[in-house]
Amino acid sequence: MSTSERSSVCLRSHPLAQIEMRLRDKRALWHITTGQIGKLAEDYVEGMVDILGNLRDLMRIAPVLLDDDPRNEPSAATARIWHGLRRTLWEHSHHSREKDAAQIQSHYDVSDDFYALWLDPRRVYSCAYFAEPSMTLAQAQEAKLDHICTKLMLKPGERFIDIGAGWGGLLLWAAEHYGVDATGITLSKNQYNHVNRLIVEKGLQGRVRMLLQDYRDVDESQPFDKVASVGMCEHVGRPNLPLYFSKIRRLLKPGGLVMNHGITAGGV
Secondary structure, three states: OEEOOOOEOOOOOOOOOOOEEEEOOHHHHHHHHOOOHHHHHHHHHOOOEEEEOOHHHHHHOHHHHHHOOHHHOOOHHHHHHHHHHHHHHHHOOOOOHHHHHHHHHHHHOOOHHHHHOOOOOOOOOOOOOOOOOOOOHHHHHHHHHHHHHHHHOOOOOOEEEEEOOOOOHHHHHHHHHHOOEEEEEEOOHHHHHHHHHHHHHOOOOOOEEEEEOOHHHOOOOOOEEEEEEEOOHHHHOHHHHHHHHHHHHHHEEEEEEEEEEOOOOOOO
């Protein structure tokens, strides 16, 4: 593995292939050093990694790479270098408002038509809830939305906020089926425009609002009865989790409820 600074390291030798990865972006290095080898294909497509060697060889050794972690090597020196590299990258992976907005927009503002091809009609971009094996994706997503609203015990007239509201599935479901006064926030311009069109089409002006805003900037002067955040904390970054949950606490009325859904991994 080599970088633009011409430094290199051998992650692991393998009798089936000799592959060199040239990293053109520090994000690719971050993915490798944090155990996200599975992102290698995405990094390659986006031009962050060049592969020198036979791609079929790379596919053959993919299982080895997926399990590869130099911290498990017998060399204590290698383990120390690995740990130091991870710590340095972690400390410099700042989640500023500008960087977070750029990341979200690069991911979600590709094309609404693209996401419509494979998401459910509401474009819910998080885990579905298949209560029955025979459910369609659309039914399972509606079941998930209702499951969240039930857990939050939403009541008509309550002030509800969805942090990271996506294309508005939960936001609109809560307003239409539970009568709440609903606010959603997103950093995606496409999602913001899409949801505001739906608000007008459904005649929900005054009851539902979608804001193009960072979670750190949400007004705390009028706290909410209920707060939901589904698949948002993965975007926050581990160092910012205390800030994130502190913000949620300040947005919540005394005695209010929070439903936070996120995906993590062992050791995090």
